[in-house]
Amino acid sequence: MYQFFVEDSQIDRINKRVTITGADVNHIKNVLRMKIGEELNVSNGQDGKEYRCAINAFGDGEVECELRFIKEDGVELPAKIYLFQGLPKADKLELIIQKAVELGVYQVIPVETKRSIVKLDDKKAKAKTARWQQISEAAAKQSKRGIIPEVKEPMSFAKALQMAETMDVKLIPYELAEGMEKTRTLIESVKPGQSIAIFIGPEGGFDESEIAAAMEKGIEPITLGRRILRTETAPLTILSWLGYFLEV
DSSP: OOEEEOOGGGEETTTTEEEEETHHHHIIIIISOOOTTOEEEEEOBSSOOEEEEEEEEEETTEEEEEEEEEEOSOSOOSSEEEEEEEOOSTTHHHHHHHHHHHTTOSEEEEEEOTTOOOOOOHHHHHHHHHHHHHHHHHHHHHTTOSBOOEEOOOEEHHHHHHHHTTOSEEEEEOTTOOOHHHHHHHHHTOOTTOEEEEEEOOTTOOOHHHHHHHHHTTOEEEOOOSSOOOTTTHHHHHHHHHHHHHOO
């Protein structure tokens, strides 16, 4: 069943109506060629609930739907995972965002690190962020997420550490870290309701001074195994592990 996102104001719970507007109207009418009576899912991107609707009519620039029922237990993980991703080369971040959203990430924060080759000025950063947000929304629709994970504008490593300071669990995969048992213990100790910060380095990993700064802020270095993972593989690995232990 197809999934669409609307503003909460477009959901009339009292009169059991939902109005879909914007680019989704053309997609529903002319691409998917949906008919009156066909069902679809709607989310407001906020409460994680699934609003099951049926198409009532096609209006001028809108699709009018009947709200049939609300599924309270959504698909979101019971903990909020923040992915602090070192800026990689080319379009790798697009793949990372897409797959991270599918795996349940709550927010993606691109981070400028010492070994990041990509450098973005303010104009390019805004344009890139808008593109990344579109990828997040498309992935959220495909995976039937209850929210659209936010992709923040790129920030410095220092600001990223500051943002993560109050989070409950803070992990940084590092190629020189040892002891899979420690990694396993930390992953298994994550509890519903917690906020989790995951720091992933760009190609070439983190500089030693960055690891030291992270550890000073209480961020735990962990290993993801004996093999060296690419920057686009590492976040998907740890997100998969977290999802396994958090899914209920």
